[in-house]
Amino acid sequence: MILRPFEYVESQTVDDAVAALRGGGDDARVIAGGTALVPLMKHAVLRPARLVSIARVPGLADIAPATSGGLRIGGVATHWAVSHATLVRERSPLLAYACARVASPTVRSMGTLGGNLCYGESASDPAPALLALRATVRLHGPGGARTVPITEFFTGFYETALQEAEVLTSLDVPAMPAGARWRYLKWTPRAQEDKALVGLAAMLVLDGHRCRVARLAVGGVGASPVVLARAEQALEGQELDEATIARAADAAAGEVEPMDDLQGSAEYRRDMLRVWVRRVVAGLAEGRAS
Amino acid sequence: MSARVTVALRVNGRAYERVVESRRLLVDFLRHELQLHGTHVGCEQGVCGACTVLLDGEPVKSCLMLAPQAHGHSITTVEGLAGRGELHAVQQAFRDAHALQCGYCTPGFLLAAVALADHGVALEGAALREELAGNLCRCTGYQNIVEAIERYLRQAAGGRRDG
Numbered sequence: 001m002i003l004r005p006f007e008y009v010e011s012q013t014v015d016d017a018v019a020a021l022r023g024g025g026d027d028a029r030v031i032a033g034g035t036a037l038v039p040l041m042k043h044a045v046l047r048p049a050r051l052v053s054i055a056r057v058p059g060l061a062d063i064a065p066a067t068s069g070g071l072r073i074g075g076v077a078t079h080w081a082v083s084h085a086t087l088v089r090e091r092s093p094l095l096a097y098a099c100a101r102v103a104s105p106t107v108r109s110m111g112t113l114g115g116n117l118c119y120g121e122s123a124s125d126p127a128p129a130l131l132a133l134r135a136t137v138r139l140h141g142p143g144g145a146r147t148v149p150i151t152e153f154f155t156g157f158y159e160t161a162l163q164e165a166e167v168l169t170s171l172d173v174p175a176m177p178a179g180a181r182w183r184y185l186k187w188t189p190r191a192q193e194d195k196a197l198v199g200l201a202a203m204l205v206l207d208g209h210r211c212r213v214a215r216l217a218v219g220g221v222g223a224s225p226v227v228l229a230r231a232e233q234a235l236e237g238q239e240l241d242e243a244t245i246a247r248a249a250d251a252a253a254g255e256v257e258p259m260d261d262l263q264g265s266a267e268y269r270r271d272m273l274r275v276w277v278r279r280v281v282a283g284l285a286e287g288r289a290s
Numbered sequence: 291m292s293a294r295v296t297v298a299l300r301v302n303g304r305a306y307e308r309v310v311e312s313r314r315l316l317v318d319f320l321r322h323e324l325q326l327h328g329t330h331v332g333c334e335q336g337v338c339g340a341c342t343v344l345l346d347g348e349p350v351k352s353c354l355m356l357a358p359q360a361h362g363h364s365i366t367t368v369e370g371l372a373g374r375g376e377l378h379a380v381q382q383a384f385r386d387a388h389a390l391q392c393g394y395c396t397p398g399f400l401l402a403a404v405a406l407a408d409h410g411v412a413l414e415g416a417a418l419r420e421e422l423a424g425n426l427c428r429c430t431g432y433q434n435i436v437e438a439i440e441r442y443l444r445q446a447a448g449g450r451r452d453g
């Protein structure tokens with residue numbers, strides 16, 4: 001498969017990248033790992049005239065502790081790096097685990113966390129984890145730097161809040177509360193490396209049997225990854241008995257707008273989401289963490 | 291606009307520099323610019339793993355990577371495995387376990403296995419198959435492939451303990 005010709009610009013700084021993106025207009029694209037972009041170019045879904053690489057910008061792959069106890073993860077850190085970093089495993093095991101579930105090892109060592117999010121795919125594995133963790137996205141564009149809560153980052157089918165000539169520079173990930181129970185459930189009806197039909201991230205903090213904090217988010221079901229806000233509300237402040245958990249599962253199934261495609265019908269997705277919310281929350285309530 | 295770029299990298303320990311079109315895929319760079327034909331082209335879309343090489347020790351699909359992305363990095367291809375007249379341990383394990391039929395998928399499996407051993411992974415059975423999800427064998431000889439890699443990983447882990 002031969003690609004159409006394009007210009008390849010290696011950026012030394014984020015400002016370089018922004019300038020090169022502006023100069024290229026609609027025909028310019030950021031390339032980080034290329035695992036999503038290159039196949040789209042091969043199939044001529046995208047035909048960029050200019051690729052602006054941010055892979056070598058110093059510091060952009062760093063994973064660093066934040067003073068708040070959380071993490072700052074550079075946009076071009078690979079899934080492999082995120083899932084193996086001791087810092088991430090300690091402070092945000094949910095994110096480390098979700099990154100370890102992306103596609104196959106070869107794709108994990110090429111693809112980047114920022115690229116994964118900017119692609120805007122619903123069935124992203126890290127996206128639900130970052131939504132559950134209420135991370136913040138840092139962007140840099142012609143107007144300077146800005147932040148967007150990840151809960152506002154995914155705006156539609158393969159659409160994000162990323163504006164023209166903007167680059168995702170890093171993510172701020174709050175630390176998981178002490179004693180938090182978590183799980184990322186990737187439901188793929190066929191093979192392991194498939195995309196999630198239901199990618200459910202869950203984090204609970206319990207006081208005895210009472211749920212103090214509930215964070216649930218899902219990818220693969222609707223047009224974009226989303227927080228399951230009503231399901232969270234149905235759990236918080238409640239004793240986690242069977243009836244409460246069933247109510248939360250119903251709330252989750254009711255608040256999504258599932259896609260209908262060859263992987264599964266909308267009803268199948270809705271039903272599987274209900275099933276997995278119930279099983280995952282019940283498992284966490286019983287102490288079967290992660 | 292310049293659609294050509296200089297790509298300088300190391301492959302199997304040797305330095306190379308070529309000026310190529312920026313659209314050149316790494317797999318085509320290896321095969322056509324460097325005449326290293328051991329890296330195979332299968333699906334060309336990141337699914338089959340026939341094109342797997344190591345980039346700074348990490349397994350990557352060279353059909354999904356543009357040559358300029360590999361600039362400045364170190365690549366290992368199947369040609370870099372065997373020593374002078376001697377098979378690499380993973381190649382020997384494949385031979386012993388009869389783990390190849392047509393051999394088309396083999397270079398990719400070999401490098402995927404080397405990456406596992408280098409990371410100290412010593413998996414077996416289902417867990418190993420999961421790690422190998424990015425490599426397909428069209429002749430479907432998975433049983434022997436998995437057995438060969440299990441043997442090799444055990445041996446590599448033993449070597450680490452003894453050494």
Ligand code: FES
Nearest residue numbers: 332333334339353
């Ligand atoms: S040829 Fe690269 S994954 Fe199939």
Ligand code: FES
Nearest residue numbers: 391393427428429
């Ligand atoms: S041995 Fe023929 S494809 Fe694997």
